Amino acid sequence: MPTPEEFKSRLDALRGRIRAACAAAGRNPASVRVLPVTKTHPAESATMTRSFGFLAVGENRVQEAALKRPLCPPDLRWELIGHLQSNKAKAALQIFDVIQSVDSAELAGRLGRIAEELGLVREVLIQVNSGRDPAKFGCELEEAPAVLEAALARQSLRVMGLMAVAPLSEDPAAADRTFNELRLCRDRLADRSGLPLPELSMGMSGDLESAVAAGSTCLRVGSALFGDRPSA
Ligand SMILES: *Cc1c(COP(=O)(O)O)cnc(C)c1O
Numbered sequence: 719m720p721t722p723e724e725f726k727s728r729l730d731a732l733r734g735r736i737r738a739a740c741a742a743a744g745r746n747p748a749s750v751r752v753l754p755v756t757k758t759h760p761a762e763s764a765t766m767t768r769s770f771g772f773l774a775v776g777e778n779r780v781q782e783a784a785l786k787r788p789l790c791p792p793d794l795r796w797e798l799i800g801h802l803q804s805n806k807a808k809a810a811l812q813i814f815d816v817i818q819s820v821d822s823a824e825l826a827g828r829l830g831r832i833a834e835e836l837g838l839v840r841e842v843l844i845q846v847n848s849g850r851d852p853a854k855f856g857c858e859l860e861e862a863p864a865v866l867e868a869a870l871a872r873q874s875l876r877v878m879g880l881m882a883v884a885p886l887s888e889d890p891a892a893a894d895r896t897f898n899e900l901r902l903c904r905d906r907l908a909d910r911s912g913l914p915l916p917e918l919s920m921g922m923s924g925d926l927e928s929a930v931a932a933g934s935t936c937l938r939v940g941s942a943l944f945g946d947r948p949s950a
Pocket of ligand 1: 755757778799800921922923924938939940941942
């Protein structure tokens with residue numbers, strides 16, 4: 719885990735990259751949120767982000783977040799960014815404030831029904847495999863309208879926008895394509911539904927410039943803030 723001084727200098731460097739990317743794209747840096755991704759890092763890492771003014775952290779596993787959240791400031795929000803198995807839907811709704819990885823109509827329906835039973839309202843994003851990478855989760859671009867419809871049918875879910883992960887690739891154009899496809903998908907869904915769907919969660923440590931250029935509103939940043947994760 720980085721010391722606060724190390725974290726501060728990584729954060730300064732990250733902010734510099736985001737400012738430069740926003741300047742190149744003619745965007746206001748205030749329109750791009752950073753979601754620190756604390757997976758594999760101890761609960762203290764999440765607590766440290768809070769002391770630097772972050773209001774939310776991202777985790778990719780229900781179990782891991784369940785262990786860490788009680789150890790962290792109660793006002794910190796937790797966002798699920800990893801694939802959710804349907805048998806963990808209830809636990810995910812209890813632990814996370816936001817679920818960014820809703821990737822099927824079936825999961826949307828299940829989350830919505832259980833949230834209603836629990837008397838909860840949750841913000842969600844629809845994860846789309848807009849890079850058409852067989853190794854990545856997310857619904858197909860063609861399925862996105864049905865997933866949106868299933869989520870909108872539930873009062874307990876507030877659909878804020880879309881999320882994508884770029885394919886692992888040496889070719890930077892692959893990330894550009896993935897992120898531009900996600901924005902176009904959002905524009906089509908917004909047109910059809912009449913909802914703004916303002917959130918585009920796309921971009922990580924290695925490809926955030928490409929994501930900012932394509933309109934990202936949420937960069938999910940792990941290694942650029944916390945250093946490399948121990949390899950699994
Ligand atoms: C781990 C992870 C990130 C952060 O990745 P870094 O390359 O460490 O910034 C972002 N999004 C998702 C879905 C992740 O699983």
